[in-house]
Amino acid sequence: KDISDRNRTSPMAFTGNKFEFRMPGSSASPATPMFVLNTIVADVLKEYCEYFEKELKNKTVKEAVIALVKDRYNKHKRIIFDGNGYEEKWVEEAKKRGLSNLKNTVEGLPALIEEEVIQLFERNSVLSRSESLSRFHVYVERYNKQCNLEISTGIKIVRNQVYPFVIKYISNLSKSIHRSRKIFPDEDLFQYDIGILKDIILLKNDMLILTDKLEENLEKAIKIQDLYQRAKFYSNEVLPTLENLREKVDKLEEKIATDAWPIPSYYDLLFNL
Numbered sequence: 001k002d003i004s005d006r007n008r009t010s011p012m013a014f015t016g017n018k019f020e021f022r023m024p025g026s027s028a029s030p031a032t033p034m035f036v037l038n039t040i041v042a043d044v045l046k047e048y049c050e051y052f053e054k055e056l057k058n059k060t061v062k063e064a065v066i067a068l069v070k071d072r073y074n075k076h077k078r079i080i081f082d083g084n085g086y087e088e089k090w091v092e093e094a095k096k097r098g099l100s101n102l103k104n105t106v107e108g109l110p111a112l113i114e115e116e117v118i119q120l121f122e123r124n125s126v127l128s129r130s131e132s133l134s135r136f137h138v139y140v141e142r143y144n145k146q147c148n149l150e151i152s153t154g155i156k157i158v159r160n161q162v163y164p165f166v167i168k169y170i171s172n173l174s175k176s177i178h179r180s181r182k183i184f185p186d187e188d189l190f191q192y193d194i195g196i197l198k199d200i201i202l203l204k205n206d207m208l209i210l211t212d213k214l215e216e217n218l219e220k221a222i223k224i225q226d227l228y229q230r231a232k233f234y235s236n237e238v239l240p241t242l243e244n245l246r247e248k249v250d251k252l253e254e255k256i257a258t259d260a261w262p263i264p265s266y267y268d269l270l271f272n273l
Helices: 033-054 061-079 088-095 105-114 115-123 128-185 191-223 227-255 265-271
Strands: 012-014 018-019
Touching: 018 033, 033 061, 033 115, 033 191, 105 115, 105 128, 105 227, 115 128, 128 191, 128 227
Parallel strands: none
Antiparallel strands: 012 018
16 A cells, blocks of 8 residues: 555645645645745755754764754654544644644634744745735735635525525425325325425525524624634634535435426536536
């Protein structure tokens, strides 16, 4: 089994001898992670070069290399882990080792303006302090605009497409069950049909409650003046609601006839376009 056969969920994976930037979105560019990685590697190589220039005056190449490897391994061994990175106990172990666990974009963005990061780019003549700060603000603003666009679009899809269709479907299904029970009034033949109808109605209600909550939170987010605090609000409060809304709509899609669903299904998007 090849070492690269593991951890296919990582967007930026180290596979033994290289980094891979996997499946970027159509608007994403690998340029930023590439120049960051290249800067880090260049900075370390420069440090090693200075080390060897000093140590080779008194040591052989082999002795200097072994000493460097030992020193760096002892200094950085806490990052080395060859167990199952998917298990929850690795999260706990990483915390014990003092490793960061940045779970989303908003948590990761402040790393761009940490003092050691700014100095890294400055001493390698890659980015000035003002350029690092400006990139942070640009990324935060872009994140906020993207969230606003996606959330507004989600609300519009629910209000203008999904909800009107679901109401119509509920009405048609109710009429069908009602007419059928007139033909078989003494037989409980439609308990499953009624159960499906109830499920759809409950999901519809949950969908509308979450849509209202989403609209309220969107209005709150827009009023937050500090752009990074707004991004945190989107990440911690608004996007989880959007995800819950999506789950309700997905469940509605599963319970409603495919040929009647108003927008392309996942199957259509994957196999029929």
